Amino acid sequence: MSTSAQAGVAPVRRLGRRSKRVLPGFGLSLGISLFFVSLVLLLPMTGLVVETSGMTWDQFWFTITDPRVVESYKVTLWTALAASLFNGLFGLLLAWVLVRYEFPGKRIVDAVVDLPFALPTAVAGITLATLFSQNGWYGQWLAKIGLEVAFTPLGIVVAMAFTSIPFVVRTVQPVLEELSPADEEAAVSLGASDGRVFRKVIFPSLWPALVTGIALSFTRSLGEFGAIIFIAGNTPYVSEVTSLMIFIRLQEYDYAAASAIASLVLLASLILLFSINLWQGRYLRRLEGR
């Protein structure tokens, strides 16, 4: 009797567990996340480990230093570098124009920048191949000045640049938007020329984002496959990228060789990914003054 009488006055209470988390759903959401990350992202890596650990070091070394494969590393690296530097320049230009100026069609340009993310890579591949083929819209003009793009490493650069240009624009754009006009005004009022203001005031706050964008663009280009294979011509020792080498080894049912090359590519991309994240964390901290 007395307990029920007390229950009438006491506030609602549930004694017992001492919950450290105020918001609900910690266990559930983290549980789902960890389960998913383990199952979808991490578990598949074990297959690669098992496959490559079945090889002797000599086999592994022989596979990854095969001259044709080494040539594919070189081609992939220099084309990816060229494409990401091209994107660094023109991505910065696009971001600048989109943030600083008003002009008719601006919203359309802004929307279209994301097209390479939305367009399937195979579609991009056949489209670029068609445009740059000898009688294509671009190819016939370029042929007149003696420039061949389709079926050459230059085609690889074009495909890589197309698929990864949004990375630069979208990382630089928000930083440009955040720049305070007061800093520029201060510099201009002190008599600095436009070029000097850009170098001394704008570029210092811009370059970390630009580097991040170029690095993301580079990472994406290293792994690109769909857009490249249609335009590259895939000539051994000349225009084969490493992704394609893995694919070719797979079609030869040489899983071990495919795994060996893939483990190298995977390692490189994971290192790139972690470095970019660390780097971003560091410069964000600096910007926020923490």
Place this chain on the structure above:
Amino acid sequence: MSITIDQINKNFGGFQALKNVSLDIPEGQLTALLGPSGSGKTTLLRIIAGLESSDSGRILFGGDDVSQLHVRDRNIGFVFQHYALFRHLTVAENIAFGLESLPKKQRPSKQEIRQRVAKLLEMIQLPELAKRYPAQLSGGQKQRVALARALATQPRILLLDEPFGALDAKVRKDLRRWLRALHDEYHFTSIFVTHDQEEALELSDQVVVMSQGQVEQVNSPTGLYARPESRFVFDFLGHVNVLSGLVKGQKLVQGDAWVSLPGVRHDQEAQLYLRPHEVQLSRSPAAKARLPLRIEAISLIGSEVRIELAPEGWQSDEIWEIGMSHAEFARQNPTRGELWYAVPDVGHLFVADSVQPRTIDWQYTEAANASNM
């Protein structure tokens, strides 16, 4: 419902936000937690609410230990610093949210909820804004909606985090009065966090001054103002003029300046704290003190005149400030650049490393000295 805070400790990483804090908040009172940022006041408020857990110690509501109770079950009202109104719900839906969240058995009928919301809208004087969204409200209106939302479930404890921090001066003043009236009418136990000493002194029944995770002093606003118990509280409650020096022969001496200090032990360091209204200005030194100062600036602030002075022939870390009435100002006519002497009425002496000050009233000591003669 009274609140007892019993030896609360809280660490964030390596930073000790609260150090063994104990405190009693009497039922029905409006208590201010006053302190600079980083003093732990907001952390303490969030621990009382249950939004943060303490590393050790207990929180009691009306004698019941609620430390283990989830915030959802503590039945408190909480007003967030930036209001935290649900931006996708209307004003009326915001206010009704708590009632609609009650377990089915306790939940009022839809009809009743609608009536209660209408009543609360009436109380905050915004009945015509029921269908607006938070983004369409001004700061003061948001604040009132946040209060109504917190009060809808009739909590017996109301906690407010910097309730007027984001408002402009005029709205702030109106809302303060309104909150005071509301509190007097409904008599819940309220705690609010502020860094504004004027707000704390004006609004609360009891002020808790906090610094570096500890309680410095607890008192009523008038008691606090009359008897600050530490250097920190002095500094925090407004400007204070300081003479630091050495005690020699019943005097506190530094350079050309001295103040007579009957009955203080010889040869020790001491600081004398004098508040702007506890000092007068005179063209010549008095028998009890010689504090030469040169007038640096004179500013008219509302009902009084504030005079800023720099020490002449002695040193002070901060500029001195003395307040006088307009009548006094007209009579004395001090001018910038002139040399004047400060004459203390009441002072507060901190000797060596003692924490608490000794209050010295020269009028009283003079009278005593006179009668002794």
Place this chain on the structure above:
Amino acid sequence: MAVQNRRIGDQLWVRRSLIGLALAITLIMLVIPVVVIFTQALSTGWSAFAGNVMDEYTLDAIGLTLFVAALTVPLNLVFGTALAWSVTRFRFPGRKLLITLIDIPFAVSPVVAGLLYLLLYGRNGWLGSWLSNYDVQLMFSWPGIVMVTVFVTCPFVARELIPLMQQQGSEEEEAGVVLGASGWRIFRKITLPNIKWALIYGVVLTNARAVGEFGAVSVVSGNVRGETNTLPLHVELLYQDYNIVGAFASASLLAGIAILTLIAKAFVEWRQSRAEHATPEEGGA
């Protein structure tokens, strides 16, 4: 120097040449390629286009592609939301690592992604050989395609939600808890309306990528016409067969989805900026 410029690069000639250059790049790199897709697809007329699209194998590929997307999107919706909730609403050891881990699919080559699954679940893989004892074969059939598509698209929803939820903070949810709301009620009434548009855009992106994935899918699919051929694989097959018009007809469907994705994004951004710039009314009463 006649007039002082307010910000640098505002001189007319600088502005004009930069805008001109930007428009030229956009036109050459982005707009004309899309135009080419459609002109090629329609180069032999509308009826031929319709014939290409209504081709039996094309329809099969469309069906499989939609089926894969229909399975992938809900899975990644749940995962992305759960992940964003856990990393933005709580602090726990390993939180930063978790945020980095979900970027793996962005960094890994699709071919490598496909290979990872092939090695694990293929007949020689340690899990695949065990599964084949029970006559379960995941690779070279639709489950494999779904699995690699989930891998490739899993960051999109989380990546859209995390910055937004971080920026919004958890004060509103805390207010909900103080007011006694249950977890589900807080999510449905407070969180969901706040993240609705980002969530929709995350889904749209996931869908676009799920529909268009090529590299990873081509590794694990058997490329069997009418069975394990998705639309992008079908495009490749037709292109290799020198059926250029047919390839572009299928490609134009995928390009259509891409354009819808861009429109959806523009719409979502417009909604969000409108929500942010809602004007508060002064005074009241």
